[in-house]
Amino acid sequence: MATQVIWNGNDVDGFYTSHLVTGTGRHTQYSHLGKIKDVYAPNVQWHGPLMKELYGQAAVIHQTLALIGMIPDGAWMPQHICSNPCDEGGTKVAVRWIMEGHHLGYGELGKPTGERLFVMGMSRYHIVNGKIVDEWVVYDHLALLAQIKLGQMEE
Incomplete structure (x- = not known):
């Protein structure tokens, strides 16, 4: 039986984010890539690892494609999702996730090594009028580099 997690902030209009949990709970980056323009506001602000500050849907698409390019077999697996109404309007959604695949x-991680990668992270979304207006992503970028280096040292 398939699993599907849908955020429904106002109990009237369902909202599908680009990070749905479908099938067995494993989400590969390719399956929802075309939804970015549907779920992110045109003026979205994206805040991520290495102090990246990006603006607009095109920047989110670029960032997503960069990650897919480095870890094309990567599986994104949410572990916990929660949401709360926000005083600023809209809803804040928090997702704890893991991702695993091969480099x-x-x-940003250098030339391909084929090493297996595993990382845990958090994503926080501010959703207003059914669109993501802010996204904060936190994960240990240094841990990914360390996994690559340790894998190379084993050989």
Whole structure:
């Protein structure tokens, strides 16, 4: 039986984020890539690892494609999702997740090594009028680099 987690902030209009839990609970990055323009506001602000501050849907698409390029077989698996109404309007949603895959592409992690990667992270979304207006992503980028280096040292 398939699992599907849907955030429904106002109990009237359901809202599907780009990070739905479907099937067995494993989410590969490819399956919801086309939804970014549907779920993110045109003026979205994205805050992420390495103090990245991005603005707009195109920047979110670029960041997502960069991650897919480095870990193309990566599976994103949410572990806990919660939400609360926000005094600023809208709803804040928090997602604790893990991601695992192999370093198979070029990018911020260097040239491809084939090493297995595992990382735990948190994503926080501010959703207003059914669109993500802010996203904060936190994960241990240094742990990914360490996993690559340790894997190379084993060989």
